[in-house]
Amino acid sequence: MTNGNAETRKRGNATQHGPDNPGLRDSVRIGVLVSGHGTNLQAILDACARGEILGRVAVVVSSNPKADALERARRAGIPAVALTPRSFPDRATHDARLIEVLQAHDVSLAGFLRILTPAFIEQFRGRIMNIHPALLPAFGGVGMYGARVHEAVLARGVKVSGCTVHFVDESPDGGPIILQAVVHVRDDDSVESLAARIAEVEHRLYPLAIRLFAEGRLHTHGKHVQIARDAYELVRS
Numbered sequence: 001m002t003n004g005n006a007e008t009r010k011r012g013n014a015t016q017h018g019p020d021n022p023g024l025r026d027s028v029r030i031g032v033l034v035s036g037h038g039t040n041l042q043a044i045l046d047a048c049a050r051g052e053i054l055g056r057v058a059v060v061v062s063s064n065p066k067a068d069a070l071e072r073a074r075r076a077g078i079p080a081v082a083l084t085p086r087s088f089p090d091r092a093t094h095d096a097r098l099i100e101v102l103q104a105h106d107v108s109l110a111g112f113l114r115i116l117t118p119a120f121i122e123q124f125r126g127r128i129m130n131i132h133p134a135l136l137p138a139f140g141g142v143g144m145y146g147a148r149v150h151e152a153v154l155a156r157g158v159k160v161s162g163c164t165v166h167f168v169d170e171s172p173d174g175g176p177i178i179l180q181a182v183v184h185v186r187d188d189d190s191v192e193s194l195a196a197r198i199a200e201v202e203h204r205l206y207p208l209a210i211r212l213f214a215e216g217r218l219h220t221h222g223k224h225v226q227i228a229r230d231a232y233e234l235v236r237s
């Protein structure tokens with residue numbers, strides 16, 4: 001997440017994320033990257049509208065010009081841009097344009113179906129989050145997205161799944177974990193029923209992670225994200 005105020009700062013071995021002055025409303029300007037339905041985008045928009053996040057969604061970028069998410073952004077009066085990968089000669093040029101559009105923002109990936117270049121990740125290090133519909137590090141990595149995740153979960157017979165919000169680094173789905181929530185797998189679950197229960201939980205977890213970021217309550221030490229003690233109640237409720 002980013003801009004003039006929001007940033008990541010080194011404190012000893014730790015990195016503190018978020019704005020310098022958390023009391024300043026609108027200090028975090030979020031750029032959300034989407035490719036599809038945008039239900040997580042909607043949850044973030046709604047949390048901002050309820051005043052739960054010290055900041056706002058300032059731009060939505062979609063890799064798919066037909067994504068419902070673009071319509072959600074427009075309905076909320078937020079600039080929405082479609083950057084279709086095939087209209088760029090290569091990934092590097094596409095990501096360079098993405099960096100240009102997003103440079104004054106902190107970034108949330110919300111169902112963005114593109115692998116980002118190292119240059120993009122470097123640009124937003126410590127300021128870019130993603131949500132994954134399983135309990136990482138299980139059922140993540142290259143090729144694990146959408147229904148494939150839930151199919152793999154059901155095929156393996158695990159008893160719990162859930163979702164994970166993490167910072168994005170160069171390892172696919174391997175960045176520092178911010179928050180996780182558990183969803184029990186039922187014997188009669190289908191991909192659709194499990195996905196629907198996980199989606200409900202995602203819509204609470206992602207805005208909460210962004211809220212903690214915006215309030216400067218996240219510190220990373222390598223792969224560990226420490227949440228400020230005074231936020232424990234929020235995280236456990």
Ligand code: GRF
Binds near residue numbers: 037041111132
């Ligand atoms: C979610 O399941 C999320 O975990 C994954 O992509 C999906 C996006 O759904 N990264 P939506 O577009 O937010 O509805």
